[in-house]
Amino acid sequence: MSKDFAVIGLGRFGGSICRELSKEGKQVLAIDSDEMKVNEFKNIVSHAVILDSTDEESLKEIGIQNFEHVIVAIGENLQASILTTVILTDLGVERITVKAQNDYHEKILRKLGVNRIVHPEREMGRRIAHNVISNNILDYLDLSDDHSIVEVKAGVKMIGKSLLELNIRAKYGCNVVAIKRGEEIEVTPNPEYIFAHGDVLLVVGKDKDINRFERNLIID
Numbered sequence: 088m089s090k091d092f093a094v095i096g097l098g099r100f101g102g103s104i105c106r107e108l109s110k111e112g113k114q115v116l117a118i119d120s121d122e123m124k125v126n127e128f129k130n131i132v133s134h135a136v137i138l139d140s141t142d143e144e145s146l147k148e149i150g151i152q153n154f155e156h157v158i159v160a161i162g163e164n165l166q167a168s169i170l171t172t173v174i175l176t177d178l179g180v181e182r183i184t185v186k187a188q189n190d191y192h193e194k195i196l197r198k199l200g201v202n203r204i205v206h207p208e209r210e211m212g213r214r215i216a217h218n219v220i221s222n223n224i225l226d227y228l229d230l231s232d233d234h235s236i237v238e239v240k241a242g243v244k245m246i247g248k249s250l251l252e253l254n255i256r257a258k259y260g261c262n263v264v265a266i267k268r269g270e271e272i273e274v275t276p277n278p279e280y281i282f283a284h285g286d287v288l289l290v291v292g293k294d295k296d297i298n299r300f301e302r303n304l305i306i307d
């Protein structure tokens with residue numbers, strides 16, 4: 088098999104990664120110490136094995152070091168998650184993504200030099216919170232600790248006005264990088280662009296600037 092992805096831990100998070108990667112036609116090795124979980128994924132992914140990922144020899148045997156990207160999706164058992172990550176780094180796995188359970192877990196993972204740390208519950212919570220504030224806020228993605236990218240519907244105060252007139256960059260310090268109208272997308276839109284109902288904007292900026300922009304122009 089081509090050594091694309093290995094996913095360790097087949098809970099809801101790891102399981103959903105396995106399903107999506109497989110749907111995208113990727114080769115996935117699914118790993119869990121629980122036989123029932125492994126059986127559940129046998130017909131979904133290219134390979135599934137029962138294995139305790141805190142056992143270095145077992146990981147070596149299946150050639151984990153040859154995988155391009157390993158995702159550690161062990162949740163509750165912090166010790167198992169950390170130990171697995173240490174083994175993967177020691178074996179020289181190049182790309183490791185780990186699901187962090189809490190800030191303390193994240194701190195340790197950072198010290199271990201993990202490339203990507205994810206907090207699915209926290210991230211999803213933030214996205215949903217923004218969406219429930221207003222139906223016009225469609226999606227919200229962190230770019231860094233203090234920068235985000237948001238997908239928003241043009242608010243009523245924007246309709247019939249141009250980008251130039253609204254002066255979004257100067258007034259709110261954030262950038263409209265694309266506007267979608269129906270199936271048409273305008274990337275780096277023209278300043279003369281006039282907003283209409285249903286236009287969807289992609290906006291990048293500092294969190295505080297985006298919040299100000301949303302409060303003034305998006306939330307009706």
Ligand code: ATP
Nearest residue numbers: 096097098099100119120121139140161162163167
């Ligand atoms: P989710 O919220 O994604 O469902 P969770 O936070 O509940 O996950 P757990 O259920 O603790 O996470 O772990 C996910 C999976 O990881 C479980 O199926 C569990 O069997 C598996 N797992 C835990 N420890 C190990 C280990 N040492 N080796 C392999 N698999 C493990």
